Amino acid sequence: IEFYTQVIGMTKTGEFSVPKESATELGLTNTYTLDVVILKLEDSPEASEWKLMSLGTKANHPKQKWMSDDTGMQYITLFANHLNPIIERAKKHDVKILSGVPSSLGEGRFFILMQDPDGTFIEIIGPK
Numbered sequence: 001i002e003f004y005t006q007v008i009g010m011t012k013t014g015e016f017s018v019p020k021e022s023a024t025e026l027g028l029t030n031t032y033t034l035d036v037v038i039l040k041l042e043d044s045p046e047a048s049e050w051k052l053m054s055l056g057t058k059a060n061h062p063k064q065k066w067m068s069d070d071t072g073m074q075y076i077t078l079f080a081n082h083l084n085p086i087i088e089r090a091k092k093h094d095v096k097i098l099s100g101v102p103s104s105l106g107e108g109r110f111f112i113l114m115q116d117p118d119g120t121f122i123e124i125i126g127p128k
Contacts, residue, residue: 007089014038063119075121
């Protein structure tokens with residue numbers, strides 16, 4: 001949560017839990033209660049929601065160095081209004097930016113790449 005709110009700049013807009021029995025019935029888990037936090041890049045009804053689910057455990061796989069180190073979902077893309085505030089927050093929180101700071105995509109769009117604490121690659125595109 002801290003990474004997405006304090007580094008990326010998302011806003012927490014809600015949270016809920018799914019009890020173990022319901023999570024099992026829904027096919028989500030077989031033994032865990034799910035705690036879910038809802039985040040948005042901006043707090044508006046039109047903004048897409050990003051839901052982070054916690055089982056209360058740590059990841060049991062090694063953190064990938066490259067997207068090609070594992071299969072399955074490896075990265076997400078977020079479109080931001082401005083990259084510079086995200087870059088500054090990343091520096092403040094010692095989050096390494098893996099790409100050039102920032103890399104030009106042309107037409108006034110730029111790109112940065114970082115990883116969240118679980119190893120998911122976060123691609124952020126927008127103007128500086």
